[in-house]
Amino acid sequence: MMYFYPQIPCSDNIKLSSSKNPTMKVHGIGNIKAEPNLALINLGVVTEDKDLENAQKENAIKSNAVLNQLYAMNISKNQISTASYTIEPHYDYVEGKQIFRGYKVSNILNVRTKELNKVGEIVDNAVKAGANIVNNIIFTIDNNTLYYNKALSLAVKDSIAKAINIGNTLGVKVQEIPFNIIELTTSSINEEIPTEKVYAASTTPIIPGQINVVARIEAIFNYC
Incomplete structure (x- = not known):
């Protein structure tokens, strides 16, 4: 300006x-x-399977379990949003040849909370419910x-x-x-x-x- x-x-x-x-x-x-008075937590579920439908189903089950756990902690739906949902084919390279390994499905969530003293608990409970990736935690001012x-x-x-x-x-x-x-x-x-x-x-x-x-x-x- x-x-x-x-x-x-x-x-x-x-x-x-x-x-x-x-x-x-x-x-x-x-x-x-x-x-700071606001925490932004980026976490989610990553699943892999040779069958894409199986990878998606497993991801959906675990993601719903994570969401239900967050709701049980009195985190409302308007505090949670989808950061990204991706499907990627994965390959291994053996002796110069590309070998299909399976599909990787990632469902990443953004969680907002003003209860900063509960950030660690939110992360732990989400991991227990099935989250297997925590990208970052950001503290900021609303x-x-x-x-x-x-x-x-x-x-x-x-x-x-x-x-x-x-x-x-x-x-x-x-x-x-x-x-x-x-x-x-x-x-x-x-x-x-x-x-x-x-x-x-x-x-x-x-x-x-x-x-x-x-x-x-x-x-x-x-x-x-």
């Missing part, structure tokens, strides 16, 4: 090197610490606009402080309101838990940490 502000000429008693004000480009960074806007404000203040410091070092006057600001970041923030941590113990200890909400801008200042 780009913002423009009207240019304000320097004072008449200051001599300019040209008819236009010289400019400086400064990057500003704002950082806010926030507690509505991050407020935090991001605070970080963005800090980024603007940071750019102004840097521009003034540069101006003081060079012995020039910096107009403190930038005439051009470019937003370099988006408001997407999360903390991803690597998959290998999911299998750390029989009762999976998954503990969300604080999230860094970072905003970065590029600001251009007049000076004279």
